Amino acid sequence: MRSRFMKRLQWLFALVGIAGIVASLILPFSGGGMGASIGPDDPVRGKMYFLAGDVNVHIAVRQGGPISFYVFDWNDSMEMVRTNSLANVSPIWSRENITDYEGVIATPALGLYSFIVRSLTNESGSFHVDISRRLPQSHIFMPSVCVTAFGVVLGVLARVQTRRKPEP
Amino acid sequence: MSYRIPLIEGLLAVVTFIAAMSMSAILITTMNFQMDIGDPLYNGTERVRLLEQIIDQCATTSYALALDISWAFFIVLIPLFFAFTFARWFEDTTLRTVLSYPVSRTALLAVKIVMSVAVISLPALLVPLFLIIALLPAGACVNLLGLFSISVVISIALISSTSMLISVILRSASATAVAGILLWAILSYLVSLPDLPTRLLMLCSPTKIVANYALGLYSEMAYSEVILMLLGSCGLLVLLVLVGVMVFRRVEV
Numbered sequence: 001m002r003s004r005f006m007k008r009l010q011w012l013f014a015l016v017g018i019a020g021i022v023a024s025l026i027l028p029f030s031g032g033g034m035g036a037s038i039g040p041d042d043p044v045r046g047k048m049y050f051l052a053g054d055v056n057v058h059i060a061v062r063q064g065g066p067i068s069f070y071v072f073d074w075n076d077s078m079e080m081v082r083t084n085s086l087a088n089v090s091p092i093w094s095r096e097n098i099t100d101y102e103g104v105i106a107t108p109a110l111g112l113y114s115f116i117v118r119s120l121t122n123e124s125g126s127f128h129v130d131i132s133r134r135l136p137q138s139h140i141f142m143p144s145v146c147v148t149a150f151g152v153v154l155g156v157l158a159r160v161q162t163r164r165k166p167e168p
Numbered sequence: 169m170s171y172r173i174p175l176i177e178g179l180l181a182v183v184t185f186i187a188a189m190s191m192s193a194i195l196i197t198t199m200n201f202q203m204d205i206g207d208p209l210y211n212g213t214e215r216v217r218l219l220e221q222i223i224d225q226c227a228t229t230s231y232a233l234a235l236d237i238s239w240a241f242f243i244v245l246i247p248l249f250f251a252f253t254f255a256r257w258f259e260d261t262t263l264r265t266v267l268s269y270p271v272s273r274t275a276l277l278a279v280k281i282v283m284s285v286a287v288i289s290l291p292a293l294l295v296p297l298f299l300i301i302a303l304l305p306a307g308a309c310v311n312l313l314g315l316f317s318i319s320v321v322i323s324i325a326l327i328s329s330t331s332m333l334i335s336v337i338l339r340s341a342s343a344t345a346v347a348g349i350l351l352w353a354i355l356s357y358l359v360s361l362p363d364l365p366t367r368l369l370m371l372c373s374p375t376k377i378v379a380n381y382a383l384g385l386y387s388e389m390a391y392s393e394v395i396l397m398l399l400g401s402c403g404l405l406v407l408l409v410l411v412g413v414m415v416f417r418r419v420e421v
Contacts, residue, residue: 008176008177011177011178012177012180015177015178015180015181016177016180016181016184018181019181019182019184019185019188020184020185020188022185023184023185023188023189026189027188027189048219050303052303074305075305078216078219081212081215081216081219082212082213082215082216083212084210084212110302110303111303111305112223112304112305140188
């Protein structure tokens with residue numbers, strides 16, 4: 001009975017963990033990227049994404065002067081929208097005064113993040129940001145690997161227990 | 169009975185996977201926002217409220233999608249579950265042994281259906297909800313949660329009771345599995361058609377109907393109609409269980 005319970009737990013952890021690993025490997029990225037015109041009338045543009053790991057970004061100014069690029073977590077995003085200002089918030093990642101940038105943004109946890117572009121000049125311009133997930137998405141992948149490993153360890157323990165049982 | 173196929177665990181893994189995928193597919197470009205720095209009429213509180221409404225809508229949509237996609241797996245896994253845990257009892261004479269104890273057939277059937285509905289419904293309802301709570305910001309809520317919960321329980325009970333009925337009639341694991349999957353595959357195909365051949369088909373798939381209602385696909389349907397449809401599904405469920413009990417009481421083991 002006990003061995004059957006262990007077997008159930010083993011399968012439960014292993015299969016749920018594998019489901020998480022597969023999800024982290026093929027997580028789609030909807031609406032990947034943003035591009036818009038930016039000018040003196042609307043100097044700040046933003047978009048919000050759900051992230052479960054690091055992302056690759058390629059920021060390019062197509063027309064006009066340099067821009068600043070910020071990434072905020074949910075709480076700071078809401079504070080920014082509430083106060084209509086970037087003064088009282090601290091980004092988790094930022095690059096100031098850029099015209100072309102390619103790199104990786106590391107996210108501290110699962111969640112919603114806003115990607116904000118701010119024009120630094122008074123002239124009109126346009127920009128494009130390509131965003132893609134770095135697979136596997138670490139904030140899902142690592143916990144799933146741990147859950148799978150726990151399932152495997154339970155399986156091994158159940159096997160050892162069964163072998164130690166004396167023959168009736 | 170030996171424990172060979174981890175169907176319940178597999179079902180939970182499938183639900184987890186589907187919930188994760190439907191979460192990621194939802195949070196998309198609708199979260200565009202533009203700030204109007206220097207605008208004296210800017211109302212930040214109103215904009216935050218609007219963004220929170222979008223998040224609530226995202227939570228509802230992802231929950232509806234997770235349940236809707238899970239339905240496609242339930243119609244395969246639940247008949248399999250009943251084929252291996254009940255119809256097989258007829259083949260290997262386990263049922264004869266069980267019924268040699270003072271256990272009524274009605275009680276046995278009722279316990280089988282109630283427990284399977286509880287065991288399958290709980291992960292189906294709780295895993296996507298847990299993911300929404302874990303992934304979306306605090307305060308995000310799923311609209312129509314009560315309606316979703318009732319519809320999932322009724323849907324799983326409907327598949328379980330038909331699988332039970334097929335098991336009792338066919339008394340063979342493989343035949344139950346094939347007939348159950350075929351029946352529900354045909355019914356789900358008919359329900360998914362844009363023009364339903366008959367509105368009565370809606371009674372077979374309450375989860376799909378409530379999910380489509382939450383997604384806004386039935387713009388002409390009123391809330392009271394959804395409640396009526398759920399009541400109709402309950403009636404169908406009671407009828408199926410009664411027929412199942414009557415057949416099981418007469419069947420030779």
